[in-house]
Amino acid sequence: MSEHQEHEHHIVSPKVYATILLALLVGTALTVWASYIDLGILNPIIALGIACTKATLVVLFFMHVKYSSKLTKLTVGAGVFTFMILVGMTLADYFTRAWGRW
Amino acid sequence: MSDSPAIAHGAADSAVHEHPPYQRHHFATMAQQNDATNFAMWLFLLTEIMFFGGLFTAYLIYRNWYYPAFVAGSHQLSIPLGGLNTLLLITSSFTMAMGVWCAETRRKSGLVLCLTLTFILGLGFLGIKTIEYSEKIEKHHVPGFHYSLQSFLDPASDPAAKAAGDKPMALDMARHTEVYFSLYFAMTGMHALHMIIGIGILGFMIFRARAGAYTTGHVTFVENFGLYWHFVDIIWIFLFPLLYLISRHQ
Amino acid sequence: MSDTIVVLPDQRTARIPKTNYLTKENGLLSWLLTGDHKRIAILYLISITCFFFVGGALAGLIRLELLTPQSDLMATDTYNKVFTMHGVVMIFLFLVPSVPATLGNFFIPMMIGAKDLALPKVNLLSWYLYMVGGILVLYTMVSGGVDTGWTFTTPLSTHYVNTNVLSTGLAVFVAGFSSIFTGLNFIVTIHKMRAPGMTWFRMPLFVWAHYAASILMVLGTPVLAIAIVLVALERTIGIGVFDPTKGGDPLLFQHLFWFYSHPAVYIMILPGMGVISETISTFSRKRVFGYTAVAFSSVAIAVFGFFVWAHHMFIMGISNYSVLIFSLLTMLVAVPSAIKIFNWTFTLYKGSITFETPMLYTFGFMGLFTIGGLTGVFLGTSGTDIHLTETYFIVAHFHFVMVGGMLMAFLAGIHFWWPKMTGRMYPEKISQLAAVVTFIGFNLTFFPQFILGTLGMPRRYASYPPEFQILNVFSTAGATILGVGYLLPVLYLTWSLKYGAIAGNNPWQATGLEWQTQSPPLTENFVELPIMDHEAYDYDWLERQKEKEVASVG
Ligand SMILES: [Cu+2]
Numbered sequence: 001m002s003e004h005q006e007h008e009h010h011i012v013s014p015k016v017y018a019t020i021l022l023a024l025l026v027g028t029a030l031t032v033w034a035s036y037i038d039l040g041i042l043n044p045i046i047a048l049g050i051a052c053t054k055a056t057l058v059v060l061f062f063m064h065v066k067y068s069s070k071l072t073k074l075t076v077g078a079g080v081f082t083f084m085i086l087v088g089m090t091l092a093d094y095f096t097r098a099w100g101r102w
Numbered sequence: 103m104s105d106s107p108a109i110a111h112g113a114a115d116s117a118v119h120e121h122p123p124y125q126r127h128h129f130a131t132m133a134q135q136n137d138a139t140n141f142a143m144w145l146f147l148l149t150e151i152m153f154f155g156g157l158f159t160a161y162l163i164y165r166n167w168y169y170p171a172f173v174a175g176s177h178q179l180s181i182p183l184g185g186l187n188t189l190l191l192i193t194s195s196f197t198m199a200m201g202v203w204c205a206e207t208r209r210k211s212g213l214v215l216c217l218t219l220t221f222i223l224g225l226g227f228l229g230i231k232t233i234e235y236s237e238k239i240e241k242h243h244v245p246g247f248h249y250s251l252q253s254f255l256d257p258a259s260d261p262a263a264k265a266a267g268d269k270p271m272a273l274d275m276a277r278h279t280e281v282y283f284s285l286y287f288a289m290t291g292m293h294a295l296h297m298i299i300g301i302g303i304l305g306f307m308i309f310r311a312r313a314g315a316y317t318t319g320h321v322t323f324v325e326n327f328g329l330y331w332h333f334v335d336i337i338w339i340f341l342f343p344l345l346y347l348i349s350r351h352q
Numbered sequence: 353m354s355d356t357i358v359v360l361p362d363q364r365t366a367r368i369p370k371t372n373y374l375t376k377e378n379g380l381l382s383w384l385l386t387g388d389h390k391r392i393a394i395l396y397l398i399s400i401t402c403f404f405f406v407g408g409a410l411a412g413l414i415r416l417e418l419l420t421p422q423s424d425l426m427a428t429d430t431y432n433k434v435f436t437m438h439g440v441v442m443i444f445l446f447l448v449p450s451v452p453a454t455l456g457n458f459f460i461p462m463m464i465g466a467k468d469l470a471l472p473k474v475n476l477l478s479w480y481l482y483m484v485g486g487i488l489v490l491y492t493m494v495s496g497g498v499d500t501g502w503t504f505t506t507p508l509s510t511h512y513v514n515t516n517v518l519s520t521g522l523a524v525f526v527a528g529f530s531s532i533f534t535g536l537n538f539i540v541t542i543h544k545m546r547a548p549g550m551t552w553f554r555m556p557l558f559v560w561a562h563y564a565a566s567i568l569m570v571l572g573t574p575v576l577a578i579a580i581v582l583v584a585l586e587r588t589i590g591i592g593v594f595d596p597t598k599g600g601d602p603l604l605f606q607h608l609f610w611f612y613s614h615p616a617v618y619i620m621i622l623p624g625m626g627v628i629s630e631t632i633s634t635f636s637r638k639r640v641f642g643y644t645a646v647a648f649s650s651v652a653i654a655v656f657g658f659f660v661w662a663h664h665m666f667i668m669g670i671s672n673y674s675v676l677i678f679s680l681l682t683m684l685v686a687v688p689s690a691i692k693i694f695n696w697t698f699t700l701y702k703g704s705i706t707f708e709t710p711m712l713y714t715f716g717f718m719g720l721f722t723i724g725g726l727t728g729v730f731l732g733t734s735g736t737d738i739h740l741t742e743t744y745f746i747v748a749h750f751h752f753v754m755v756g757g758m759l760m761a762f763l764a765g766i767h768f769w770w771p772k773m774t775g776r777m778y779p780e781k782i783s784q785l786a787a788v789v790t791f792i793g794f795n796l797t798f799f800p801q802f803i804l805g806t807l808g809m810p811r812r813y814a815s816y817p818p819e820f821q822i823l824n825v826f827s828t829a830g831a832t833i834l835g836v837g838y839l840l841p842v843l844y845l846t847w848s849l850k851y852g853a854i855a856g857n858n859p860w861q862a863t864g865l866e867w868q869t870q871s872p873p874l875t876e877n878f879v880e881l882p883i884m885d886h887e888a889y890d891y892d893w894l895e896r897q898k899e900k901e902v903a904s905v906g
Pocket of ligand 1: 613614617660663664
């Protein structure tokens with residue numbers, strides 16, 4: 001018999017949801033504000049960093065992944081991983097094209 | 103090793119069962135059915151990640167190639183409108199999450215209220231998107247249809263470009279703004295399409311929720327739809343900085 | 353030692369069970385609205401076979417045209433359309449759904465002891481999507497065809513051809529979603545629907561192979577979908593994502609296309625490998641050697657498969673460094689395939705091998721797939737690829753893998769499970785003949801193409817220099833034989849539906865759960881939920897079961 005019954009349904013309280021909403025709104029304000037400051041190469045990094053943080057919050061709390069089974073976590077991980085392969089390896093080709101021939 | 107609930111549920115005790123009406127015959131338990139549909143929804147979202155993945159790849163490549171054109175293109179978008187849309191969508195995600203909570207705690211009127219709010223917020227998002235699109239159509243910024251370079255060759259003639267302090271671009275780079283707008287329309291269009299589908303399903307759910315569905319303990323449909331809605335929200339969380347906020351300081 | 357393991361019930365008294373999934377309900381609607389995975393598998397089997405012969409007829413036209421060096425049978429642009437439609441039909445409407453949608457659909461739930469797939473309605477939906485895709489392809493064909501090649505390479509497909517790219521693209525898009533839903537359904541079913549005691553490492557390797565292929569379907573196909581959407585937008589309203597005159601990069605299309613289409617070859621071959629694991633074990637009466645290694649090699653193929661796509665683009669203008677990396681990674685993906693071949697060979701070693709038809713096809717698979725796989729290494733090596741790519745060498749390579757590999761495996765599986773699906777045996781002698789004819793015809797058709805390729809005959813041309821004619825004549829002659837080899841099963845399998853010997857539950861003495869129930873099975877598969885209390889391919893357990901049965905009956 002398996003003990004880890006993943007469907008011990010965890011009900012997330014409205015308080016948590018409200019906190020996340022607040023965090024998301026703050027994140028949105030931050031990202032708009034940051035885009036007006038000239039930080040050079042840091043600009044896109046900050047923008048993407050904030051976006052990733054917001055997305056993670058949504059996935060973990062609104063989508064309940066924090067309270068879900070390992071399988072769900074693995075599924076999310078697999079999606080991100082394959083996405084990274086697609087983006088990463090394609091971009092690698094474009095960047096190395098600029099290096100020219102050896 | 104056993105993530106199959108059927109294992110926990112031995113065959114011995116399968117003799118007499120009270121099946122709730124919404125349990126499908128080929129599942130041993132309700133928990134197994136809920137687990138399976140939830141997992142299926144997640145797998146569907148995986149395909150969505152990869153679907154948008156192709157667009158994000160294209161975006162990243164061309165942004166690196168034609169950075170000035172992307173900056174000038176992004177200056178044509180309105181941060182107030184885009185920001186407002188972000189607010190609407192994030193709030194709709196919150197109301198959706200609250201809707202799931204209402205369903206779980208069997209609050210019928212709360213559920214109807216939350217779904218209706220989500221519905222309205224989603225419609226609001228699409229309304230603002232329509233305003234943005236029609237502005238692009240007026241300015242001939244839709245790729246393919248008599249695409250006009252005027253805002254980029256002569257920024258002084260364009261209020262948005264002027265406000266952002268754009269300098270006139272070389273014709274060669276200015277033409278690449280069309281790539282930016284191609285991606286803008288492909289990405290936001292694909293996102294809007296997902297919103298429209300979501301709003302359609304929301305309408306159906308409001309109708310059902312008023313009849314008392316989802317608040318009798320069987321909440322998987324609301325839950326799984328919530329996953330979809332949050333996913334659409336996440337896509338927008340990335341689209342907003344990537345398309346609107348490339349660089350506002352130049 | 354007997355030369356056959358077939359055990360049939362006494363034909364004078366044996367009857368097909370009165371209630372089974374075929375007789376449960378009657379009428380066309382009971383089929384078109386069914387949720388039963390077995391009935392959907394049959395729907396798929398019929399439609400896939402039809403499309404196979406459409407694609408086969410087109411292949412016949414190609415070989416007929418290539419009989420002579422000039423383009424005399426058809427105009428050159430008609431030839432372009434014929435080979436394009438051949439590719440589209442065979443890949444998207446036959447190879448991708450072939451084993452998963454028919455045999456996988458039918459047997460995955462039975463093998464893991466479930467009553468049905470997790471999402472029966474989605475399963476039916478994917479059949480309808482498949483049919484919509486198929487009908488769109490047929491529409492394309494009658495309304496003038498398409499001549500981009502099955503790869504839809506931009507900017508040819510977006511700017512330079514005036515044929516039906518849109519309807520074909522839509523067909524591929526829709527058929528793609530059919531395959532996504534099939535894969536999704538399999539993954540959920542394998543995770544959530546296993547019977548008590550059916551742990552991951554007790555599952556038949558057929559299920560493992562489908563699990564790996566399903567991962568590829570779910571993660572790869574959407575990228576193809578978005579690539580096609582962008583092509584359609586480019587063609588209709590002229591957005592600039594792939595258009596070099598607007599600053600787009602046509603190679604990006606190929607990146608996206610091959611990100612799906614390389615894993616797609618594993619979508620096509622992995623389920624076939626699953627079939628081979630079952631037949632090899634059953635007809636050598638041994639547990640598959642290195643069960644765990646074979647299981648993990650399936651998953652390894654799925655994972656590595658995502659890292660190698662640019663080997664289709666070595667000469668297209670990707671960077672030197674990418675060529676290097678992708679070439680190395682391609683070598684890596686050969687390893688798990690080799691693991692499988694070696695383990696199957698070790699399974700045969702000291703086994704009690706018998707030569708029923710499924711086993712003959714299996715041997716065909718092992719030989720031809722090995723050749724196909726090894727020539728793939730030549731093509732993955734960037735140096736030789738520059739010489740060999742876009743020649744008949746590559747045509748021969750993927751036909752060895754897909755036709756010699758997958759089609760052989762499909763036929764092995766169809767013959768192997770025919771008694772279970774229909775309750776009747778196919779005729780043994782003529783089917784053995786068909787297997788041998790197929791093997792001879794196949795080699796005669798495609799082996800000369802390796803030589804043609806190394807000599808430099810380019811693919812996708814209707815005419816060629818006269819010195820290549822002899823080998824082409826061989827190839828066309830072989831195709832004729834091959835055609836006979838494929839027609840025979842249709843005839844005798846149809847015949848066997850009425851006149852075949854009654855098969856009984858387990859004619860092959862196989863160990864899978866699907867064999868421990870009546871043939872054809874009940875709609876709910878099992879009388880009572882099975883409990884898995886032994887390892888996969890445990891022939892001693894089967895012996896004990898039989899003794900128990902004899903003891904309780906006699
Ligand atoms: Cu490949």
